[in-house]
Amino acid sequence: MAMAMPLLLLLILALSLVAITSVQVQASTQPGDHICQAPRGGVESGDHGAASRGRVIDITHAYREDVPSWESKNGLGKLTGLVQSMADGDDCNISGLKFDGVHSGTHVDAPGHYVQEHYEAGLDVASLSLDVLIGPVLLIDAPRDSNLTAQVLQDLHIPPGVERVIFRTLNSDRKLMWTQEWDSSYVGFTTDGAEWLVKNTNVKFVGIDYLSIAAYVDIVAAHRVLLGKKLVIVKGLNLDEVEMGLYTVHCLPLKLLQAEGCPIRCVLST
Template identity: 30%
Template sequence: MKIYDITMTISAEMPCFPGEQQAILTYEMKMEDGSIANVSTLTLGTHTGTHVDTPLHFIADGKPIDQFDAGAYSGRCYVIDLSHVKECITKDDLIPYEKIVEASEIVLFKTRNSQLLKLSAYQKDHVFLDHRGAEYLVGKGIKAVGIDYLSIEGFFETEGKTHLTLLTNNVLIIEGVDLSEIQEGEYELICLPLKVKGAEGAPARAVLIKRG
């Protein structure tokens, strides 16, 4: 068994969605200043780094993160390598993986975004899933889908169609997974978001497990 950590490291240098809270770590107590222990405060948005979206993110009466069980974002997973895609993932890109998607609980998309995660500035030209592709996934009955950038939606897609298509059909969303060192294939995904009461999303620790 091998475990791959696909979680972005939280820091002030990481990219964040324009207008959202940048991660800030502030030390309130430091041993080097004579304190008995180091104590810090972390300030960050709910969509920082590797994180999940819940229905409440785009649906006024949708469920928040604390109303999901611990395994909601975990399960049998297939990483699909779509590094050749330049702009958006469409239904046509997914059809060749039909049998794989049907056999999976969760699908993660590895794209050229994996290299963009290393840049501190938010990259507005990141690869995204279009709403037709989202509709295709809904029809295959998966429970969650993830991508290797901070939003599964295109930056200039202002109507939120991809999010709404997925979330209104109970397909959960995982964003900001670092798949730069991950090969296409079948894994078990363990993704555990912070349990924050009433939150529409939450940072998460995510790992892929390869057995055998």
């Protein structure tokens, strides 16, 4: 099984790259067309069944009151509420929005989150490259009995040239993003796993299915390894029923200045 996984990943990558290249060539021959086109077909929200060409799969968690919040038993709480209400005689309805922190729910980390020199250099959410936030991504099922260590990553045999990776882990099996109370036993990168990734791959974008990319025991060190190399990190993804394979990812945060993180909307297209 260990040998079958790398071969399967390589086969999926090769076939999918051929398909994506074919679509882009066809699109570019149409005068006035943009190279990046929305795929035909409907948006899948909540139903993350088997991927088929032309689908858009929403991998963002809704901002429910019971979405887990860092080291809290009570979840995220209420984020929106009317500050003007037609029911109260106002001309229109206007909601207010309040976050205790930008690292809530499905969100992105900018390099300044754990690296002070990057923060002082202005590497905020607004500075994140759309060329990294949008593009081909390999979704990998990680082993269920370990954090993302150097050995685990080495055994996954991430193909050369892959720049975006999303890891579906035991976090999805345990429904941790559907559990109100925060859980420190989530799966994430160890420090040696983070070091292996930046030294041995071309990955610029990494996503995971809980509130932190780093295992709790290595929370600071693993973050600093990844963000020190300016990787874009996306957390809290809804990967419950998304199949392993190659997709195109589209992750768009608000263009926030002087913010080291931001809620984000992420979708996969096929």
